[in-house]
Amino acid sequence: MSADFQIRAGFMPLLDSALLVVAREMGFAAREGLELTLVREISWANIRDRLAVGHFDVAHMLAPMPIACNLGLSPLAARTWAPMALGLGGNAVTVSTALWSAMTAEGALPDLDPTMTGIALKAVVARRGVQAAEPLRFAVVHPHSGHNYELRYWLAASGIDPDRDIEIVILPPPLMADALGAGRIDGYCAGEPWNTAAVDKQVGRIVTAKAMIWKSSPEKVLGVAARWADANPEALAALLRALYRAAEWCGAADNHAELARLLAGPGYVDCPPDWFMPALSGRIPVGDGVVHVPDFFLPQAKAATFPWKSHALWFYAQIVRWGQVTLNAQNELIARETYRPDLYRAALKPLGVALPGANAKIEGALMRATPVGSAGASLVLGPDGFFDGRIFDPDHIDDYLRGTDAAG
Structure with missing residues (x-):
């Protein structure tokens, strides 16, 4: 037919x-x-x-x-x-093994916590600045991508200016792990399975995830x-x-x-089928163990x-x-x-x-899974919090922007 x-x-x-x-x-x-x-x-x-x-x-x-x-x-x-x-969800931030080593020296732990890994990365960036070293180079997949904006959000909230303290370049996602292994970049934000690929090839470490920077994003x-x-x-x-x-x-x-x-x-x-299972299960390999990330994808x-x-x-x-x-x-x-x-x-x-009863909501306000009004079947939303506790009210964008700057 x-x-x-x-x-x-x-x-x-x-x-x-x-x-x-x-x-x-x-x-x-x-x-x-x-x-x-x-x-x-x-x-x-x-x-x-x-x-x-x-x-x-x-x-x-x-x-x-x-x-x-x-x-x-x-x-x-x-x-x-x-x-x-x-x-x-479905994205993560991965860094080279060399950068991860420098971050662990500044207190980073393999738990994917964006706050602590951000603090450690800021310390590495500051030390490199004192040493007049070349800025770290991170890759994202496109200037108008969630990857670019969530990486910048994490960096800025950690006190790192994405436009001055590091360099951000554009690469297609399938090239990310190989570029990391070749030393062309120091880190990247990309969708799966290209973070797991870097871990599997032993050229990188996943340091945080989209689902932890902004839950249910x-x-x-x-x-x-x-x-x-x-x-x-x-x-x-x-x-x-x-x-x-x-x-x-x-x-x-x-x-x-x-x-x-x-x-x-x-x-x-x-690619190997096994590369998809971490994101599907929420059990994310971090190089020397596994971290459970609820709702990773x-x-x-x-x-x-x-x-x-x-x-x-x-x-x-x-x-x-x-x-x-x-x-x-x-x-x-x-x-x-x-x-x-x-x-x-x-x-x-x-x-x-299940169809939500509204077309917009305040982002970052739900701290736990919450039943909400809906048409059709029952619906549960969230949690949807940002790691730095910020709230985004779509009816007051100007107020939101006044509370941000390049350093967070």
Whole structure:
């Protein structure tokens, strides 16, 4: 039987491409009448640009990237919507074995605690400054990425100026571990399995995780070309339903071994299946042991696929904070309207799934898992705290920004 709709999607070789891979490979897309074609890309810039010029209808996308596109911060700025998140968490910060040795001399422990590892890193940076050594070089995957903003957040809250005290460069995630091993960078923030890869190759140590810097924090979204979405509302709704069913499948622990096998295939991430198991289990290898990180990667629980406008506005606040765009009402409106919970709600309401009662929330306010009002099934959110205790109120971005500076 022929498909009702054909959809072409770009993706990067990462754990959090899982929903797209599973939607195709486990038949969730086909059951919605979709022929879903997945195309692996080599960089986030290619993903962005090929979506803009019509090579892709939708894409596995960095959560801040659609906002940056709509703010005109990309060379081929095309309207892009984010009607669904592709999970929470999944990133970590990894450093070279040499840098880790220097950090342990300053009191760092292999517990992934962002506060103590940040203090140790600050001491290393300060000592290198006194010695007139070259600045440490850290890599992120794109200027408009959660990786860039969460790394900067952690550094700044630790008293390290990301623009003066270190150097930040851009690398595709699959190159991170090899660049670390070759001595081209001293550390990086990337999605899994590329942190586990560095540990497995014995060239790096994981020092903290996204799920500890900002609990229950967004990472990737489904980026959708607005022109295509407007012309194909039924196809988009069917895709959102297929991805939600894929998220449910990915969230079941009994499926994790099969998920790892699927993702490890040569057409997807092309790596050992074992590299995915730490993130899926929350048991993170740190070089000489394992640290349990609850909710390291959440594909479905705790509204992990809901496109919160408060997430979009936090990213916008970081874009402003680091000088990439001006704070004004028009830019804030653009960021707010980039995430489309209305499309998510319309597509998933017939399934009777848990839908939050609001489109935004105060980020960092939930200290523990909390039942909240919802349409459909019951819903538990959080915890969603920032490691430094800061709160983000999406209705008062200017107040939030006045409380930040380069050093935290």
